[in-house]
Amino acid sequence: xxxxxxxxxxxxxxxxxxxxxxxxxxxxxxxxxxxxxxxxxxxxxxxxxxxxxxxxxxxxxxxxxxxxxxxxxxxxxxxxxxxxxxxxxxxxxxxxxxxxxxxxxxxxxxxxxxxxxxxxxxxxxxxxxxxxxxxxxxxxxxxxxxxxxxxxxxxxxxxxxxxxxxxxxxxxxxxxxxxxxxxxxxxxxxxxxxxxxxxxxxxxxxxxxxxxxxxxxxxxxxxxxxxxxxxxxxxxxxxxxxxxxxxxxxxxxxxxxxxxxxxxxxxxxxxxxxxxxxxxxxxxxxxxxxxxxxxxxxxxxxxxxxxxxxxxxxxxxxxxxxxxxxxxxxxxxxxxxxxxxxxxxxxxxxxxxxxxxxxxxxxxxxxxxxxxxxxxxxxxxxxxxxxxxxxxxxxxxxxxxxxxxxxxxxxxxxxxxxxxxxxxxxxxx
Amino acid sequence: xxxxxxxxxxxxxxxxxxxxxxxxxxxxxxxxxxxxxxxxxxxxxxxxxxxxxxxxxxxxxxxxxxxxxxxxxxxxxxxxxxxxxxxxxxxxxxxxxxxxxxxxxxxxxxxxxxxxxxxxxxxxxxxxxxxxxxxxxxxxxxxxxxxxxxxxxxxxxxxxxxxxxxxxxxxxxxxxxxxxxxxxxxxxxx
Numbered sequence: 001x002x003x004x005x006x007x008x009x010x011x012x013x014x015x016x017x018x019x020x021x022x023x024x025x026x027x028x029x030x031x032x033x034x035x036x037x038x039x040x041x042x043x044x045x046x047x048x049x050x051x052x053x054x055x056x057x058x059x060x061x062x063x064x065x066x067x068x069x070x071x072x073x074x075x076x077x078x079x080x081x082x083x084x085x086x087x088x089x090x091x092x093x094x095x096x097x098x099x100x101x102x103x104x105x106x107x108x109x110x111x112x113x114x115x116x117x118x119x120x121x122x123x124x125x126x127x128x129x130x131x132x133x134x135x136x137x138x139x140x141x142x143x144x145x146x147x148x149x150x151x152x153x154x155x156x157x158x159x160x161x162x163x164x165x166x167x168x169x170x171x172x173x174x175x176x177x178x179x180x181x182x183x184x185x186x187x188x189x190x191x192x193x194x195x196x197x198x199x200x201x202x203x204x205x206x207x208x209x210x211x212x213x214x215x216x217x218x219x220x221x222x223x224x225x226x227x228x229x230x231x232x233x234x235x236x237x238x239x240x241x242x243x244x245x246x247x248x249x250x251x252x253x254x255x256x257x258x259x260x261x262x263x264x265x266x267x268x269x270x271x272x273x274x275x276x277x278x279x280x281x282x283x284x285x286x287x288x289x290x291x292x293x294x295x296x297x298x299x300x301x302x303x304x305x306x307x308x309x310x311x312x313x314x315x316x317x318x319x320x321x322x323x324x325x326x327x328x329x330x331x332x333x334x335x336x337x338x339x340x341x342x343x344x345x346x347x348x349x350x351x352x353x354x355x356x357x358x359x360x361x362x363x364x365x366x367x368x369x370x371x372x373x374x375x376x377x378x379x380x381x382x383x384x385x386x387x388x389x390x391x392x393x394x395x396x397x398x399x400x401x402x403x404x405x406x407x408x409x410x411x412x413x414x415x416x417x418x419x420x421x422x423x424x425x426x427x428x429x
Numbered sequence: 430x431x432x433x434x435x436x437x438x439x440x441x442x443x444x445x446x447x448x449x450x451x452x453x454x455x456x457x458x459x460x461x462x463x464x465x466x467x468x469x470x471x472x473x474x475x476x477x478x479x480x481x482x483x484x485x486x487x488x489x490x491x492x493x494x495x496x497x498x499x500x501x502x503x504x505x506x507x508x509x510x511x512x513x514x515x516x517x518x519x520x521x522x523x524x525x526x527x528x529x530x531x532x533x534x535x536x537x538x539x540x541x542x543x544x545x546x547x548x549x550x551x552x553x554x555x556x557x558x559x560x561x562x563x564x565x566x567x568x569x570x571x572x573x574x575x576x577x578x579x580x581x582x583x584x585x586x587x588x589x590x591x592x593x594x595x596x597x598x599x600x601x602x603x604x605x606x607x608x609x610x611x612x613x614x615x616x617x618x619x
Contacts, residue, residue, distance in 0.1 A: 013579060014578060018613075024574070024578040026558075027475065027559050028579050030559075031475075032474030032479040042489060043462050043463065045485075046459075046462055050493065050496055364482050365482075
């Protein structure tokens with residue numbers, strides 16, 4: 001790091017005797033560490049998030065005088081479903097209505113299928129779900145369902161035209177106009193615009209604006225912001241739109257993956273199947289789980305169904321199911337397996353950032369278990385092979401070795417470090 | 430031991446860096462991040478737990494909130510202190526939310542039908558034990574213990590960061606210490 005440290009006020013913590021003093025000293029002497037992999041990933045993620053946020057930004061010199069005109073209605077569910085009554089509803093920003101606004105919408109916040117709050121939706125508003133609730137919006141000719149962690153802005157709510165911006169999260173859309181051809185729905189995302197003439201589909205937008213569309217009825221048209229030609233996605237199909245070209249490492253990852261896909265396409269006339277890194281999968285499988293837990297039939301069926309979807313190239317659907325498993329109360333080993341499949345799905349689609357996040361989560365879920373070590377190793381391989389980030393990859397391999405110095409993949413980790421010019425790991429060869 | 434110094438106001442350099450970052454200069458965003466992330470990450474990790482997957486999100490949210498609210502930074506404290514306060518409040522919110530969500534698990538564990546979380550590797554045992562005990566404190570007690578007894582902030586500074594009154598902070602610190610004493614003595618199994 002080449003930055004200067006900030007000037008902190010040096011502090012003298014009190015010397016307290018007894019157990020609490022020992023704990024304070026222990027925490028002080030062994031502060032939580034931030035390794036280079038995490039640091040690099042967080043930095044890039046912040047820069048990208050702020051870039052995405054930039055569309056609505058105004059010059060700093062004007063910030064003191066001007067507040068955002070859009071009304072932000074934040075519907076947050078706090079606590080568990082049992083705490084449904086504890087809902088925070090806050091209205092931020094300038095509440096002056098715009099001239100063209102029409103109160104044509106109605107929203108309902110639901111937790112575990114119980115309606116706990118409702119209200120009107122009008123132009124310029126932003127609705128955001130919290131961690132536990134989902135919001136259903138009735139716009140007369142369209143019904144929307146906002147999943148957890150979703151943020152939607154209602155840009156235009158007139159009868160002939162509905163225009164929304166999906167800022168993040170997942171949106172389930174059911175649009176059936178009463179006068180076909182005269183009423184339109186358009187949804188803007190960081191990656192492009194989805195235009196609809198009457199259909200059902202699901203839109204998934206990540207923090208960077210990358211957009212995934214899964215159409216279940218009718219046809220939608222995608223207009224990428226990049227200026228690439230518009231694409232039509234029909235029922236049963238899905239499409240993935242990137243928000244931007246990414247940086248050099250992302251571009252090289254995509255190029256490598258496209259090359260791999262071209263090779264696969266050349267080998268078969270079938271649609272491109274899901275192809276995780278087989279070499280990696282085999283290596284990772286070498287290390288058995290210590291838990292020895294057997295999956296129930298239901299879990300096995302669910303995992304197999306997700307794998308089938310991945311093989312069919314239905315990544316969004318597969319990931320949605322796997323996320324359900326990963327967030328459920330099943331044994332940690334199977335949650336780790338679900339997260340690993342999510343990571344492989346993202347890898348197959350060239351989304352290294354999300355793949356890395358999924359592997360990291362898998363590793364964190366099971367830090368002392370071989371399944372967690374495997375995920376940590378897989379993360380290192382991802383950084384080395386797909387992100388071509390040698391520094392981050394080396395740090396990740398070292399992290400693996402620190403946690404599992406005699407793990408089943410320790411030899412491969414040392415070989416990788418030697419390959420990455422970490423000469424101290426070449427001694428054993 | 431380190432020497433006590435008075436708190437510093439923000440320098441022109443810091444204000445300029447924040448201004449450039451908030452205006453969309455990516456290099457400035459990255460410099461801001463690199464300069465402060467270690468300390469902010471440490472604070473979030475202490476309040477939420479070192480292995481908590483939400484720590485990174487909290488730190489990112491804190492940076493984004495600071496960039497979004499750059500115009501509100503008045504420069505009376507250093508940029509570092511201002512960012513530290515934002516991170517503390519965000520981490521505390523996340524910890525409170527988690528605490529509420531997990532109350533049934535705690536209840537289940539206390540009556541013996543749940544299981545304690547997995548123990549990490551031996552090499553991490555000491556810190557893990559300390560973190561584990563810290564994790565059993567309610568969020569407000571944990572926060573004041575970390576800020577006062579671990580980081581060395583005064584009650585006035587913590588009050589300024591969190592908006593909680595000094596007498597409440599004092600009471601919570603005493604309760605936190607007492608509870609940690611009981612845990613280290615083996616007298617409390619939660």
